[in-house]
Amino acid sequence: MSDDELVLKVEDLVTNFYTYEGVVKALDGVNLFLRKGDTMGLVGETGCGKSVTARSILRLVEPPGRIEGGRILLYVPNEESGNVEEVDLLKLSEEDMLHVRGRLVSIVFQDPATFPNPVFTIGDQIAEVVMLHQDLxxxxxxxxxxxxxxxxxxxxxxxxxxxxxxxxxxxxxxxxxxxxxxxxxxPDPKYKKKAALKIAEDMLRLVKMPAPDKVMMQYPHELSGGMRQRALIAMALACNPLILICDEATTALDVTVQAQVLNLLNELKKEVGTSIIIITHDMGVVAETCSWVTVMYAGTTVESCATEELFYNPRHPYTAGLLTAVPKLHENRERLPQIRGSVPNLITPPPGCRFHPRCDYATGICETEKPHLKEISPGHWVACHHPLPDKGGKR
Amino acid sequence: MRLRDFIIRRILLAIPVVFGVLTITWFLSHMVGDPVVMYINTNTPASAIPGIIRSHGLDQPPHIQYFIYLNNLFHGDWGESTSMSFRPVTEVIAQRFPATIELALVAMVFAVLLGIPLGIISATRKDQMIDHFTRIFSLAGVSMPIFWFAIMLKYVLYYQLAIMGLPHLPGGYRYDSNRFYWFQYTTGFILIDSLVYAHSIPLFVDALTHLVMPGFCLGYLTMAIITRMMRSSMLEVLREDYITLARAKGLSEKVVIYRHALRNALIPTVTVIGLAFGGLMTGAVLTETIFQWHGLGQWAVSAILSADLAAINGFTLLVALIFVTANLIVDLVYGTLDPRIRFG
Structure with missing residues (x-):
């Protein structure tokens, strides 16, 4: 894979939280990449570090958390020269970072009830980000x-x-x-605001908000959850970012609204040309919307490949276990299969491969040496000493 | 017209509150002793006492006296203040009210202008040196009795500086009556009268220096409460999800705090400010006495000491009215700060 089609590459990202109980090693060498125009699913169970990864990319990890190592490379097209510049976000000053957030990388958070500011109108909140980042x-x-x-x-x-x-x-x-x-x-501030409000209304129309002109003047509490999530998506997309991160953006919505929002994201991707990272623990959402999947376990990346490949040919024992735990409509089972053991405490994570205490294939090397993410067959990256055999053409 | 309906409803709701206050104070004040004491002194001949009792209706049963009191009250007769040479209570209030309100407003300005920024600084620099200083400063404010603080201020900034021959703040009164012997009140607000009617900048400056110490003294407690409230609500708001979103938009920390967090954090603080305004009236009783401030508080103290029942009832009723009004204003400010609150 050549680097020029990438828009984001995260290498060996380490984020720790310094709590009273000890140092929580939340991210321990996360590796992922996102291609231009792709929708990537970032999956894993609760507490595996998906959201921390998202916040680390934006450098929004709040104390006591700290990003301790690695590189977050963003490939920014330079409009004048036409070249693509590689920027390491972890090396930027806080001031430069302000131009990345909301402009190059946007995020939509999980809970539409608590994320919009309750005291400003929807129009003002979208216009704010437009005025901040766009030359109007x-x-x-x-x-x-x-x-x-x-x-x-x-x-x-x-x-x-x-x-x-x-x-x-x-x-x-x-x-x-x-x-x-x-x-x-x-421009005069008054006209700048007017221009921004006009763009904001166009954004609301783009995310198919009903009665956008009315919603512009409304406050978050006057909207339904689905409408609020649309407004947040409009806010995130208002400056045509390179990357949109949806951090469990549909989890708080009921299934019908969830489907609408997912369809919307797929349509918007074509229209705006944004690459999307969808963070979820819902395999259905991944199958429905993503072309690429990265699986995380206990703060590490374990597998990364195309969605179809992952569903039909998982190579990491954890991914395989995760997939067998997904209920299927055509099977009639009393109990769902589960992975034995439970998620490790991240203050004292197991040495070597973090999955080895729960893994049926673990050997001595798994206890001592941390596996690295390797491309074991074309387009399929796995971090495992004993990957499962390639099932090849079983599609 | 939801706003109008809301105000009308709140005023109607205030009626039972005020009525309750005046009923309780009337009965309490008439329980402490024989009310005839107000009208006599050691020189009154014993033979005159039955006549005084009859002429003031004190021979009537208490409930009849109470209804006479109410009847007079609603006809604008709040009784006579015996401690102020039998002048009508309403007249004394009208004369002294501006002095107290002026002092309370200056105290409020002190409290809000210092308290809110200190609270914000303290919250945004949590656990740093400046936060510790602010917390000690405000803790001192809530723990010090106001009369003690007033005496200490006066002792250091007036008395000690004066005997050392250093420039000092005036120790009492609203202005220097020797220097400005020609001055007459028009509205009763000296800061207004000096500029608008007397056209005298030196008098205005003199009045301001007289306001500094009592104003700060009275406002210190309120400032401390506002600082602590502002700090804790700001800390709470800064943990909210919408602050994370504001940061994710790429807004600078300054904008995040002053645009997104401040307005939300002000909502609980405004409640405290409204309640504190009533508290200032109570605090004024002590502050005015110590700084020889010819306001309502000083009058209330002398009324209590000389069992001037009409004055006590009148003062209490006035404070109740101010409390109710301050709370109404707070509720209206709420509506402009928080769109989730709708009137009606």
């Missing part, structure tokens, strides 16, 4: 010109000296602003 000089000037044209239309056909002098004045100003169109000046 042209849009603001266009709005001003349009307003003047409307005023002129109103005066049209009215006689009298007063309206003719006012018409003259408006024409003068209109000509003045139109001459600026090639190189618009820094």
């Amino acid at each position: 000089r042209k849009e603001a000037l266009e709005i001003r010109i349009e307003e003047l044209r409307n005023a002129l239309d109103k005066l049209e056909g009215k006689g009298g000296l007063v309206s003719s002098t006012r018409r003259e004045k408006i024409r003068e100003r209109l000509a003045h602003y139109e001459s600026q169109l090639d190189d618009p000046p820094e």
